[in-house]
Amino acid sequence: KQATTSHLVLTEIQPDCQPLTTPPKPKEILPADPWTPTSNLKMLISAASPEIRSREQRRELSNNANVVLQAKHCLQVREPWAFDNEYEKTQPSRKDKSLGLLCHKFLARYPDYPSTAEYNYICLDEVAEELNVERRRIYDILNVLESLHMVSRLAKNRYAWHGRHNLSKTLQALKKVGEENKYTQQIQMIKKREYEHEFDLDGERNKGMARSFGSNENSEMSFVELPGMEFRAASVNSRKDKSLRVMSQKFVMLFLVSTPQIVSLEVAAKILIGEDKLEDLDKSKFKTKIRRLYDIANVLSSLELIKKVHVTEERGRKPAFKWTGPEVLPSIQEPIPSKEQCSKNLFPSRGKQNFTRHPSLIKLVKSIENDRRKIQSAPTSPVKISANSAAFPSEIAQLSAITKHKLEEQSNFLFVTGSLECGLSLPEIAPEPEPPRTTAAMQQPALTQPVSACAPSHGSVSPVILPHTPSGVSYTIYLHPSQAHTVTTYSPSFMFQPLPGANVTGIKSINSQVLNKITTEEGDNQIATDDVTKTLTTTGRPTIKSETASQQCFKRSQTLQESHLIKRYRRDEENLDTSLTFFPSGYLIPLTQCAHGNKAGFLNEEKAGTCSLQHTTYSSPVAGVIPVTASELKAVNIPAFHITPLNIMLSPTSIAAAPVLSNSCLNSSNNSSAPNPSSSVLNFTLQHIGLIPAGVQVPAHPVLQHMVVPSQPENVSHSSENLQEGKHYPERPGSKGQPKCSAPSVPKEPQEPQTVTENFFRTPGGPNSVSSLSANSDGADRISQGTLYIPQRKLEVSED
DNA sequence: CTGTCCCGCCAGCTG
């Protein structure tokens, strides 16, 4: 064993030693060490029982004091030889063989942060041998680790261990992709549907929705890679099905985009399967998916990224997992103009769609873009470029090409980092405001952007930002937190998605338009949001649903609300997240963007390291373009409750009418805004104001300047992250994410609203505590329920 | 009974 170990070390220290060569299969090594008087007997038993060998192995590990505490504990408790029960030896508990424990043992073999100078190679056979498990099991672990870029496959039978060095970047990348994928919306969709299902036995009504929901099944997204982490072995690249890897990434994405970072297996499975077909969801397929998710969850749990919890709803207790990993911040390495940031926050990030820029903003945008380019192109924090990436330029190029090809082919969204294409994802360059969108929207009324949201193209509807026609203007209304609170209980965050219809200019089919895409902000499993969603949907999309149906729905919601009102409200704080999200429609955002491959949205580091050119290319204007003065920002406050009216359901007029919210919002939040939104001018003004939402966090505070703009143009804003971003600014590139709740670090805004907001959102409890609000919840783009009053479902999360 | 998830068959891909 010593010999083996030293050999391994040697290998690790010498990365050059044929990294791409498949290591020879280790010879059968018999654990013949006579450690105990009964060793002979043990050996015999072991020959017949792999479990025994496994125990020996474990014991060895513990002796080395190298074992993970948990695993160790487990072993000690169950050490067979600690007892005399021979029988016991032959009856290893199933738990002793769990993937989670195996993973712990596996992880114990490697340092979290291995020296970057050397490679830590992993020989599959050796590991399987040492851990006494079949190779098959090791694959399960490696696949998940690979999805997080903690390991990468070098060749057959050989992997490289990277530890957690790339974890942070990977998570950021995953979060971004998850946002682009509109997972938040999908989650809401599913919850909503479930909710409706409860009351809708006939299922009639759901059918339409279900259909709309994931119609785009080909949403399969490709494996998300990090620069320098591309698959090294060319052969591996061709492997089409990386299912477990991809599933793992998607699963992680769900956590990262969820506000309470809790994801139930059921929801995850549905999303991973492809939201469509919910109605006739194949039972066995679902079951299989769940099984796979358990495999993944076990590994992620061993990595301490997630933890099992149970979500209790009206219908019962459901298994779920809570993210306990590091807080993933949006990339903040690039400094960006605060104005931009503000505006950016306005738009929830969900989708990457094409946006049309309002003509009046074009100039501004251009100048801003130029500035940004300058800034971005400046050297940023040094990135350590992995030696590998440098060494495999051609591979990268190749990969890039492949990626693009895939994209074109499937129109799937591919997220490739590195120097490769940033742009991939967005083929859309878009100049075309999406006329089609309207159509599409109508056809697919539901919020639904199919899973495939990522699909570059087209029309997909991207909920996130609604396309605005140049003529249409929508506005955002901010609700003063305190007022909102008064009206209803605090409700976490809400966002209205503005519908085009709201346009003052009068737009045509507004209703039909994208509006539909109402998404709820992830609420987490809870479904509280469902209610809201439902209501909104109903109301909002009359076009789609029959009035009757809508009404019924609405009534139901109301009833439901009432019944649960108290309870829910009480839990508001806990459930915050469940609110609906509306997309602010505010400005027209330019789509343009990166058509070329900029990698949008990538970390600066990466950019800097891999392709400095990107900056240049990158231009997409993010929503940020809207000019806001510091004073404006100050004036507007609010993040917490800002509603963008859009309308879906409201006609322009109605919007104006929208009463309570508007007035209160306006009044409290901004003096400058006129109370009566009906006028187009006013609307416009409001919009501008609305842009500021992010501003809350960003006020003239210098810190903002460090904030980074999302690289992806489309994503102009990450809706759910607005707040988070605000919180982030205090952080320096070097610092790692802080717990959400550590928000105090955020500079406080002098404004009253801000204060209020903070109070609302900030709850004791730590980042991981379910009850505490997540950064997202306090964010700016949310609205309190205010008049809308959306009930939240009862949700309880219990940790086992 | 439900929730978990071990286990290993076997198809597809790789070298």
Add this chain to the structure above:
DNA sequence: CAGCTGGCGGGACAG
């Protein structure tokens, strides 16, 4: 073509 990978789901174990 042997061996590597890893999808898949039967069915056993845990609570």
